[in-house]
Amino acid sequence: MTSSFDFAPLFPAGLPAPSARWTGLAKYSFVGGNNDSEQVPLEGLIEATNLVLQREGRSLATYGLAHGPQGYLPLREFLVTKLERDARINCTVDDLMIVSGSLQALDLVNAALLARGDTVIFEQESYQGSLTRLARLGVNVVGIPLDEDGMRMDVLASTLADLKSRGIRPKYIYTIPTVQNPTGSIMPESRRAELLRLSTEYGVPIFEDDCYADLVWSGQRPPAIYAMSPNGGVIHIGSFSKSIAPALRVGFVVAPWEVMSRMLALKTDAGSGALEQMVLATYCKPHFSAHVPALTKALRTKLDTLMEALNEQFGTAAEFEEPKGGIFLWVKLPDKVDTLKLYQAALAAGVSINPGPEWSTNKSHSSSRLRLCFASPTHQQIREGIAVLADICRKEFGVPARSANVEKPA
Amino acid sequence: MTSSFDFAPLFPAGLPAPSARWTGLAKYSFVGGNNDSEQVPLEGLIEATNLVLQREGRSLATYGLAHGPQGYLPLREFLVTKLERDARINCTVDDLMIVSGSLQALDLVNAALLARGDTVIFEQESYQGSLTRLARLGVNVVGIPLDEDGMRMDVLASTLADLKSRGIRPKYIYTIPTVQNPTGSIMPESRRAELLRLSTEYGVPIFEDDCYADLVWSGQRPPAIYAMSPNGGVIHIGSFSKSIAPALRVGFVVAPWEVMSRMLALKTDAGSGALEQMVLATYCKPHFSAHVPALTKALRTKLDTLMEALNEQFGTAAEFEEPKGGIFLWVKLPDKVDTLKLYQAALAAGVSINPGPEWSTNKSHSSSRLRLCFASPTHQQIREGIAVLADICRKEFGVPARSANVEKPA
Known part of the structure; x- marks a missing residue:
């Protein structure tokens, strides 16, 4: 088609630069x-696909398999068990939402909490995708330096105090505490407790991104910050991208209903891909560990x-x-x-x-x-x-x- | 977990009401x-899954199967053939982007073109999901009444003239011309030509939502408006939700590169679910028709x-x-x-x-x-x-x- 129509005058201000062609x-x-x-785990995934499609493939005719907007129930059930075993998180299927990769979790948490001009706290070195999202949203990011145990609590404490003195209440403290991206550190339990103490003192929730947490050399990891929280002021996200395969776009959020109900209202995608959820649930229950x-x-x-x-x-x-x-x-x-x-x-x-x-x-x-x-x-x-x-x-x-x-x- | 943390003061203004629990x-x-x-088509989907996973399942370890952000190449190749055969659309794989259901296409087109306060033109009766998105974006929707052949061109012409006289250039004319939702009409070819004439005259692109277009009782449908456009001022979207299964979240967009490159910059989800794309491509090529x-x-x-x-x-x-x-x-x-x-x-x-x-x-x-x-x-x-x-x-x-x-x- 000859494309002589000029779309340029129709683009709104502030649009990101056009993408280059994929090479x-x-x-x-x-x-x-x-x-x-x-x-x-190809053989296992194939076996799981056959099993679950034979058993309940006809439910693909219904959006979200009629399991509701929080996702395929057996996958949430697996996660309840997995999160309890690995991260000591005590939650129910109602506290969990399946999303299209943890990137969608980032978008939903940001949409539920952030407005242009807000401030959030980050680890100084952190995930690019999280940083670029905030730049696009016009949110100020304050970075806290890291040491070999992750985010430095002395700097966090002084930063929170400084922000408070200037009338700024950050919307969240974003951390990748378990196999930090990019530094690969693991925040020890004692530092997690200190982080929670500061979160409570300043009324700033913690946004815990645990998407690499399955991949620990020792097989041992501290409890999730979510699991240690005394007051529920933590939103926890995770993913199957690193543990199974990234091209399967399946992640999850664990959050208090007060936040979950807001994210559900913002999740207008009619559900995440059901086949991938079905295959993961069927594969993971017997084979994940x-x-x-x-x-x-x-x-x-x-x-x-x-x-x-x-x-x-x-x-x-x-x-x-x-x-x-x-x-x-x-x-x-x-x-x-x-x-x-x-x-x-x-x-x-x-x-x-x-x-x-x-x-x-x-x-x-x-x-x-x-x-x-x-x-x-x-x-x-x-x-x-x-x-x-x-x-x-x-x-x-x-x-x-x-x-x-x-x-x-x- | 006891959830005593109060998130309410952190929610920004204008958030949609919280969702109720799924019942x-x-x-x-x-x-x-x-x-x-x-x-x-369960047996066919199972067969396709086995075939494609055996053949190339290991590529799931790479985001987007290394096929780039526009999606799995064999699925785009199938769509090139299908769109030519069914809708007389002449496009290449570079004009196509696979998305997570046509809902994501709506979001990307809206993000690429709309700002708060903009105006768009709709069929008076239209898809709720499109209407609610625009309400949330603060965009004015002008509805054009329908008759048995779809959007009335006499009212569209006078509406465009009236808006122009008030200095308003709508950002697009959204239409579901082939099996209209909810009325089920099909816009005849002559009316499509008239719509394109008005689009060109007023410099307002057409946003063609063809997501029901496969389901025509007679098996005959007019060419897509995209196919008839003399100037490339049409964005075309479609879906596998109605032809195969809605719980598979796979749709697509056909658009000029000027718009495609903007949507790609806005599509920060690291790709749509690859397994669903692989299965659909493998199933559809031999079986869709x-x-x-x-x-x-x-x-x-x-x-x-x-x-x-x-x-x-x-x-x-x-x-x-x-x-x-x-x-x-x-x-x-x-x-x-x-x-x-x-x-x-x-x-x-x-x-x-x-x-x-x-x-x-x-x-x-x-x-x-x-x-x-x-x-x-x-x-x-x-x-x-x-x-x-x-x-x-x-x-x-x-x-x-x-x-x-x-x-x-x-």
Whole structure:
């Protein structure tokens, strides 16, 4: 069709810039939350699909399978059991809502609580998707620095006091306490208790994003902040993207009815995909607790490959703390490396990385940092990709001077 | 958990009222766009699922199966073929975006084009979900009356002229031209051409919602307005909800890149459910064109049952035009019947209906009208439900005076 109609005068002010056309993934892709294709529990998912469709596939003729807007009941029942076992959350199916990935949970929580000009508190390094959503909503984000145990409570306390003195009550404290994104830390139970004390003192609810919480190397995790709350001032979200497969768009929210009933009024999508909910419920009930340790074991070996490759190719130029789980490594390069520039040069060479400034509220702190996803590339791709990245970094910034114990020209 | 935390002071102004708890579907449910459970092509869907998961299930480890934000490529390829064959739309996979049901398409088109205070043009009777979205966005909706061929072009012409004289350029003309919701009419080709002429003259794009267009009794439909456009000023949306199953949340948009690139920037959900896209693509390519006539045949027999039941139970008190396809019948009861009140009384008796005022911009015209979905209830439920509805209507409003040829006390 000849498209001579001019839509431009019709676009409202403030629209985001148009997207570029999709050009595919990089040859060596270390970006996003993609997972290990070898670990998709394919046989189990196929078996579950056959079972559940044979048994109740005809209910697909009814929106939401007639289970209501909170989602497929057997999936909520599985989650009640799983959340009690893993996170010590004591909830019922009525406290749970299934959503189309935890991204929809972010949108619903934001829609229920935020207005332009509001303030929220974040971990200084945090999930890009959460940060970009708030920028679009015109919400002020105050970042709290992290240490090896997550959000620093001393800074949080002084920040809350400072905001209060200026008449600002933040709408929530957003945290990824269990396998933090991007740093991979786990907030200890004692710090969670301190966070809850501050939340109560200042009347600021906690927004707990637990979407990586299944992927802990030790298999041990502290109770969810939601589970520890004395007053119900916590909204908890999670996902099957990291534990089963991200292309299945299934996440969930646990929240007090006061908030749940508002989010339900805002969720006008006629339900999340029912087939994916049915398959997950049927697969997970018998298999989830065996699948997760196998997955984390495989992920852990990929992390080892990545750390070895970084040590070999970057030497001391690449600094990192070993994450306690998950799929990401947060890497510090020498100060002179600008990872936004490195990102562009590496992409041209077939290597995609997530530059630090997109994952942080502190652009100077993060300018020489980057996030690498180790779950999706193969071991060989990790080794080759990091070697290419080191070459590009050396060409652009003169570091690392040595790779694989060989001096290289800058 | 004891929920003593008070979220109320944190809610922003203008939030919709909280949802009530889900209490299930009515015994006799004539509401919503639910379909005939007997017609879900279950064996074919199961076969397709096995095939596609065996072949490419491991790609679920990557967001969007690495097919990009416009969706699973084989599904877009199927749609290119289907839209050419059925709607004479000549498009490529790059013009198509898969969305989580056509509701997400509504949201994306609205987000790309509308700001508070804008004006749009609608068919006077139209889809409730579209109307409620605009009310929430603070957009003015101007309704154009319908006749048996759909939107009246004489009124549209005078309305566009009047708006122009007041300096108002509507953002779009929203139409459901092929099996209109709720009236079931099909706009003839000549009227589509006139609509396009007015669209061009006034520089107002057309938003064509074709989500019922597969379900035409005759199997014949006019070309899509999108296909007839001389200038590309049309956005076209469709869905698999009515042709396959509504609980699978899969719809699509066809749009010029100028608009598509804006919608892509607004679609921050990391893709629609991939399993549902994979299953639909694999099922539809070989089976869609045989499935649809079988489905419409079954739906047509249910429409006959509904019309017979209405004639028997309501006699001349229920007036309606036979729809040309779809799953709904739009019924006029005597003027004294208030269908919003009838809705409440009927629900208490186990019968759910959609009251007319929720499907119209003209509350007085629609106050004695209602929409009945005949696809979801069984033939027996249709007969029993309409008998109950007639009883309730008689008790509340004194009509119909006779049911099943028997005089009844008012």
